[in-house]
Amino acid sequence: MMAKGMAKGMAKGSPRLRLDRVSYDAIYLSDIHFIPESSRYEQNNQRSLYRLLKSLKEQGFMFDRIFIVGDGLENWFVSSRDQFLNNPKAYHQLFEALEGISRKRFYIIGNHCTRSLRMVLPRVIKSYLRKRGWKVFQEYRDDTVVVIHGHQAQYGRFQWAVLIQLAYLLYMVLSILPGGLQWYERFVLSVIDYDKTGSEQEYLRYQRKLLSKMDRGGRWLVSGHTHRPIHFQHLRVMNTGDWSINKTFVTQKNLDFKLWEYDDRTGVRLIPPVGKIPS
Numbered sequence: 601m602m603a604k605g606m607a608k609g610m611a612k613g614s615p616r617l618r619l620d621r622v623s624y625d626a627i628y629l630s631d632i633h634f635i636p637e638s639s640r641y642e643q644n645n646q647r648s649l650y651r652l653l654k655s656l657k658e659q660g661f662m663f664d665r666i667f668i669v670g671d672g673l674e675n676w677f678v679s680s681r682d683q684f685l686n687n688p689k690a691y692h693q694l695f696e697a698l699e700g701i702s703r704k705r706f707y708i709i710g711n712h713c714t715r716s717l718r719m720v721l722p723r724v725i726k727s728y729l730r731k732r733g734w735k736v737f738q739e740y741r742d743d744t745v746v747v748i749h750g751h752q753a754q755y756g757r758f759q760w761a762v763l764i765q766l767a768y769l770l771y772m773v774l775s776i777l778p779g780g781l782q783w784y785e786r787f788v789l790s791v792i793d794y795d796k797t798g799s800e801q802e803y804l805r806y807q808r809k810l811l812s813k814m815d816r817g818g819r820w821l822v823s824g825h826t827h828r829p830i831h832f833q834h835l836r837v838m839n840t841g842d843w844s845i846n847k848t849f850v851t852q853k854n855l856d857f858k859l860w861e862y863d864d865r866t867g868v869r870l871i872p873p874v875g876k877i878p879s
């Protein structure tokens with residue numbers, strides 16, 4: 601529940617983000633699935649994202665680092681390369697808004713961002729990001745945190761190569777058929793995406809599996825992919841959730857990580873950390 605004081609004094613159309621008045625080290629957003637030219641634009645809450653970013657900027661927030669924790673741009677359902685070439689202005693708008701609240705920018709590659717066997721971004725997108733000062737990684741790490749999209753617990757490199765090739769072939773075949781992309785989307789959702797209907801236990805197992813695949817030392821893990829926002833304090837794990845469904849994101853100040861949920865009408869609320877999930 602949102603505290604009463606938080607709702608008060610909220611200007612209409614400009615929800616206030618009650619982050620503490622400190623300079624934050626980082627903000628993490630994942631699974632935006634940005635599609636400028638499609639009916640999914642509204643579906644993926646893209647207008648809300650602009651509202652949040654505008655509101656943050658108006659309130660003077662400046663994050664030292666911003667992370668897109670994977671699946672920022674669609675490239676499977678909808679080719680981000682084609683979208684970019686057709687709507688460069690939409691991309692400028694998105695990245696200008698993200699850059700307006702951040703000094704250093706990092707783009708983590710997610711499973712939806714590429715059809716490449718080597719997991720690289722489409723060339724035109726990569727050079728666009730680089731020109732704007734974004735650094736592109738599959739995995740980022742510093743002294744405090746490891747940042748990874750999180751599909752790595754679902755398939756290894758070999759399976760990835762097979763699945764991505766299959767997805768690409770299907771895309772080529774189905775995209776020329778009427779209604780084919782819906783079939784394609786259904787295939788991806790059922791075979792390649794994380795099953796969002798799983799139990800909390802399965803979800804916890806998934807996060808543990810992801811942890812077992814990495815050597816993180818004492819660092820925190822920030823990932824996305826599952827579209828399930830959660831703050832596992834005992835595991836030092838943050839899942840950003842996603843923007844496209846839950847409108848959630850993570851902030852960091854030193855070793856203090858916080859998970860937030862955004863609402864167009866009421867602003868943000870803190871999602872409290874959970875301890876162990878009872879079995």
Ligand SMILES: [Mn+2]
Pocket residue numbers: 670671710711712749751824825826
């Ligand atoms: Mn993903």
